[in-house]
Amino acid sequence: MTDAIADDAPYGEEHKQRAADWFAEVQKRLCARLEELEQSVQVHELNEAFEPQSFERTSWDRDGGGGGTMAVLRNGRVFEKAGVNISVVHGEFSEEFRDRVPGAREDPRFWAAGVSVVIHPRSPLVPISHMNTRMIVTTEGWFGGGGDLTPVYPDPEETERFHDAFRDACAPYGDDYYDRFSKWCDEYFYLPHRKETRGVGGIFYDNHATGDWETDFKFTQDVALAFVSVYPDIARDKMNLKWTPEQRLAQRVKRGRYVEFNLLYDRGTIFGLKTGGNTDAILMSLPPDVAWP
């Protein structure tokens, strides 16, 4: 990173390094937990054609500064495609983005690091899920992130369990955090053209900077930890169930809604593609097998 932007704490070099190290740690822990499920799922006639898989890691450099490591598990027994990507990038915003990003008008340089997760299970009974946490530095600095669940067949107990995990993660940091961030999630993951939510929610937060970097960082760590803990448990509960061809088709159609959301509305996707991000890493979120019948 260049010297001019927020190198003094908070959001200085030491904090950037700690955030980047943490995102790598999240990648490591989550990949390990998902690989464990690949090994422990029961074999039945619907998944026996697929071997348990592990994550393959590919590092990439970004033109203009920084890079990342994609960890992708493909064609597994539980997970048809799961991506757990980390990146640490820096550069300059194009004119188009300078008015849209806090602190970028004064100086277009930015630094950004994060971990981004999208999981597409093979079984239509195991929910799709997404988690992202990130730290951004311009002339300002902040955290953002969240996690959300997209079941094909919503199950109230499962939904509650997922929300509880994030409610618990939010509780120590502010009485209103969970309410605000779960509402933000519902608003964000909405497809106006379908008049549908993408899934059953979770939390979403952005531009989060209370003035106390340590606490904001710890909150962001706890959000990721909540996901690393709850999602594999949810997947484990459903992964041994058998499904029908009708359920599989419903899943492929639901995945189509996921694609529509990501390409039409998701700011992270559109922002990444338009600022020279790594296309393969960004579009790792797209499902492996989709139907628009």
Next chain:
Amino acid sequence: MTDAIADDAPYGEEHKQRAADWFAEVQKRLCARLEELEQSVQVHELNEAFEPQSFERTSWDRDGGGGGTMAVLRNGRVFEKAGVNISVVHGEFSEEFRDRVPGAREDPRFWAAGVSVVIHPRSPLVPISHMNTRMIVTTEGWFGGGGDLTPVYPDPEETERFHDAFRDACAPYGDDYYDRFSKWCDEYFYLPHRKETRGVGGIFYDNHATGDWETDFKFTQDVALAFVSVYPDIARDKMNLKWTPEQRLAQRVKRGRYVEFNLLYDRGTIFGLKTGGNTDAILMSLPPDVAWP
């Protein structure tokens, strides 16, 4: 349509009616030609599980004015999904669009009619194709449209044949039409994040109003006629060939690029979804079976 906008010829009531009638005629002719192919394809082990299908028509009304008729052929022997949609709509542009559409700043009311076609063949050896022609009226009036071809396996002879059809359609109207409109097509159907063109081109034109409505209408008719003539011939030439599973996967991946283009970049799609168009009709363009491996 209300009385205040361009009701005097050109782009008045009589011209609107003639344009709308013509788009319905295009739908009728193209559907008939595609249905003919469904009946005449040779049966082999890759298509024998599928019966020849015909188009099903569904009419819809638009909140705010007008409506359309979707003609969709699903799960056929030659065509996995083909949509030939017509619509005649009117309404008012939201504030967001008034500066983007010629003539809408002065008065936000619009009238628009068109025919829009997307064809997804079952065989990866038969090219995907798209055609659209439309007439738009605000305080100004114009035509737009074009046709383009997206083969999974480009074939120079086939590409030339497709381009020749549009070159011939353009020739009587202006020496530079084909060159300008084929270049416009290449520029329009480009995926910057993939550094790929969507297909092998064709023509694309918009805001077309020379001051001579009759001639501009006839040009737009000839563009549609070129497509109705050339695409079924191209499909017929390849529809009896057998394909491999690898070719099928390549097709499903190519269809993913098609989805990326339509949802990230296509002005018609985004415009339609954001102006209260019929979601099912607009997203009829999305392929039936897609892979992002």
